[in-house]
Amino acid sequence: MASRQAHELTGWAAGIAAAAWILHREAAGPYHVWALVTVVAGYLGGTAPDWLELIPWRKGKRWCTHRTITHWVPAWAGLLYGSNLGLPGCWWCAPLFGFAAGGLIHLLIDWPNPRGVPILWSRHSLNLWKSGRADSFVVVMCWIAAVWVFDYLIFGSVHFHRALSLIELA
Ligand SMILES: [Zn+2]
Structure with a gap:
């Protein structure tokens, strides 16, 4: 797996992108509280x-093999899809959406490692790098993606276009 720290940092990025979606769907609630909860989720x-x-009460013990059922892509994708259906009416769908987005990003960054993740019926790996080798690259890419999504959904990409024109001027 990628390091825990990489998963935490990309989780925050996923939370920010998900919160942008919650704001976009007008499901953020009073004082944008559900959007903030979505970031933490x-x-x-x-x-x-x-x-x-x-197993919470047995230190270091697992109830299932590493990267099996809890890394099953359809479960997380289904959670994302289902929670989105509940928006904007159901308030707890917002944090659930953020949680699912974080989980999917986790699977995405476990995918390039030799062990891979269970996609449908079998395990698949992109076999790009060993565990933890490309952490900084992965984290930076996720944050760029999250900022892009936020800018797109909330500001209609105005910052993205401004950045592009600066590059063209240079
Ligand atoms: Zn993992």
Whole structure:
């Protein structure tokens, strides 16, 4: 797996992108509280596939094999899809959406490692790098993606276009 720290940092990024979606769907509630809860839920989801494997009262013991059922892509994708259906009416769908987004990002960054993740019926790996080798690259890419999503959904990409024109001027 990528390091826990990488999963935490990409979880925050997923939470921010998910919160932008919550704001966009007008499901943020009073004082944007559900959007803020969604950011935290994204962070929790970012590490969830790993901690959901553990038995809380038995230190270091797992109830299932590492990277199996808790890393199953359809489960997390289904959670994301289902929670989105509940928006904007159901308030707890917002944090659930953030949690699912964090979980999916977790799977995405476990995918390039040799061990891979269970996509449908079998395990698949992109086999790009060993565990933890490309952490900084992965974290930076996720944050760029999150900022882009936020800018797109909230500001209609105005900052993105401004950045592009600056590059063109240079
Ligand atoms: Zn994992």
